[in-house]
Amino acid sequence: MVLILFEEIISGLELSRDEEEALAGKPGDALASAYRILVAIGEATGAKKLVPVKWAHVSGVNYNTIGDAGVQFLDKFSRTAKVVVRTTLNPMGYDKNHPEGIPEKFQGKQTSIVKSYERMGVTPSFTCTPYEVFDIPRKGTAVSFAESNAAVYSNSLLGLMTNKESSLSALASSVTGKAPLSELRLDEGRNPKVNIEANFKFGSELDYGLMGYFAGKAVKDSSVALSGIFKPSTIEAKALSAGIGTSGSCGMFTLGKAKEKISFDKKEAKAVMDELNTAEDGDIITLGSPQLGMNELDLLARLTEGKKFNKRCMIFCSRAIHNQAAKVGLTGRLERSGAEFMCDSCTCLTPYVIKEKYDSVVSNSVKGAYYLNNSNKVMVALKDIKTIAKEYTE
Amino acid sequence: MIISNCKKIVGGSGEGQALVTAQPINFLAMIDATTGRITDPKHELYNKSLKGVVLVFPYAIGSSVGAYVFYSMREYGTAPSAVVCARADITTASGCAIANIPVVDLPKGAQGIKHGAVARVEADAGRITVKV
Structure with a gap:
């Protein structure tokens, strides 16, 4: 008991001197906020240190999702913060060439959000599938992806290493170039403990989506093993990744078995259908x-x-x-x-x-x-x- | 009752009535930040307000944008005064870090906090005091 307590006390996140100074606000408020976020998520995920990331993909672009508070936050944050790694952006609320039917107020707020990101040096890609648009770094590269389907897809199919980041944690990575070394950025976090086994023949991408949604709900770990399915095609893998990302906190799948097994029968698929x-x-x-x-x-x-x-x-x-x-x-x-x-x-x-x-x-x-x-x-x-x-x- | 050895995720302290659920929360899809209320009829905290409470829940799920909901609640004055998780996730930790809402994880095997009890969370000391 004493030993365990001791371990808990010494097991916090350790920061370098530069990181400590940034947290204390030496280079400015925006970076201090970013480090405050990194420290909180580092503690939450049990990280011992921060590591460099090569790419941040930020969510929180659509005015419908971040609202007026988000508009104001980004306006202020972007006055001093600048991205230091490649940073790409999730979709916004509408197509800028098709504003028909979009209220003027919405357009104004949306424009402000986009301007804030551009001011920081973010690439206005407006995509939730950055893995289909940009060059992919080599396997094992640490990145910070907020969009959940992109995190799951990139971990599972491209070998990139990202936790299932939030809009704000990916933003923090974009301006610091860092993220906690924890969970899916560690090999041990990528080994699933639970295996979801499909027990019926899948007919389409929809079945993969349903399985993903079920798996995300059923598994509380950062990764999940899937068995009883063929290697998914791109369209099926996208449906699967999006399903997993929507319902839970899991950020990666592997194909194969694991220690504990949960069945995904027609009954479970039907239950997800009944819900959605x-x-x-x-x-x-x-x-x-x-x-x-x-x-x-x-x-x-x-x-x-x-x-x-x-x-x-x-x-x-x-x-x-x-x-x-x-x-x-x-x-x-x-x-x-x-x-x-x-x-x-x-x-x-x-x-x-x-x-x-x-x-x-x-x-x-x-x-x-x-x-x-x-x-x-x-x-x-x-x-x-x-x-x-x-x-x-x- | 005092629960010690809680893990600090975001520092600070806060007090309020405990709002307790065993169900995870998708902050983007289930919360109206302007009122602080849970809007999903399928959630056991349906129509309950998070304003000023000590929110005790396992962890957040779903959209990465949920982090902004904590910040929005802070701006609208509807935020919880503290958050207690079984295992704080990245969305909760990052959102609360920006919104200055203290967050702790409960130690393993900790006694449950009773719904409606007044609780004080002191994150830096890793302590929750529950008044009966």
Whole structure:
């Protein structure tokens, strides 16, 4: 007992002299706030020191999510803080080329947020899939990703090392270039203790999303093992990562077994569907949470070739992906099928999709369904992308 | 009752009625920062206000943007006066660090804090005093 107590006392986070001085406010208030955040998350995750990170991906861009307090915080913070590592940005509330129907007040607040980030030197990428847009550092590189699907995807498929950061902790990493050495930045934190085993044949990306949501809820560790599934394709891995990131605190998956096993049967999949699938049909179709990549656009274009959507279909993707897709004619093909593109934004918490406009939407995104149901109060019919293309085109 | 050996996550002290739940909280999706109330009918603290309470909960889940909700609650005057976690997560720790809300983790095996009891959290001393 005495030994354990002793260990607890000496096991705090140790800072270098420079870090101590920054925490005390020597180089200014903004950096002191950033170090205050790093110390708090370092203590929370049991880190012994801070380590350099190569890339920060910051969330907290959409005015709908950070509100007036966030606008003011960023305005003040950005007056003195500057990023010291590559820093990319999550989606904002709407497409800056399609402000139709977005209230002027919202546009003003959103513009202020974007200006604050730009003032700090952040790249205004407005994407929740930075892993599909930017060069990927080599395996084992420590990064700091706030967007949960990006953290899970990058840890699990790209070998980057990030904890499931918050909007503010990734921001702190962006201006200090540091993050705590803990959890998923340590090899031992990346070894899962619990294994979720799928006991039925998956039919689509939607099943991967449901499994992810179930796994995130069931597992309290930083990583989870998944078995009984084939190696997911890109579209399936995105659905899986987004599902895991939405429901829990887990930030990584591996394929394989672990010590403790939890079954994911049809019954468990149905329970997640019962929670999130709140409508049989929708007024419109929204695709893109996470934002769609080239793979998904190509798939959708093939599925809808020569046909027309019989409902409004909004496709959310990053501007970078939109530009790539335009070059190879993909956007034109999808627009001929009646789809509309929205860049800079995504399905979650956008003022494009609100209950004043729509009672319900059709989507293939488990993450989108969670936020549409809970935050936008819009009901969701969850269907996989092939079914959507089949049922809603003529 | 005094619970000592709590782990300090964010320093400071605060006092209030304990609002206790065993369910995690998604701050972005479940809290209205302007009122401090929990808006998810499926959560056991549905419609309860966090204003001025000592919030005792396991950890936060879901969106990374939840960190801003702590800061917003501070600005709207609806923030809890202290937070007690089973295992504080990054969203809670970072949000409370910026909002100046003291946070501690309960030591393993600590006796539960009773809902509605008045509790004082002294994070720097790692101590919670529960008045009956």
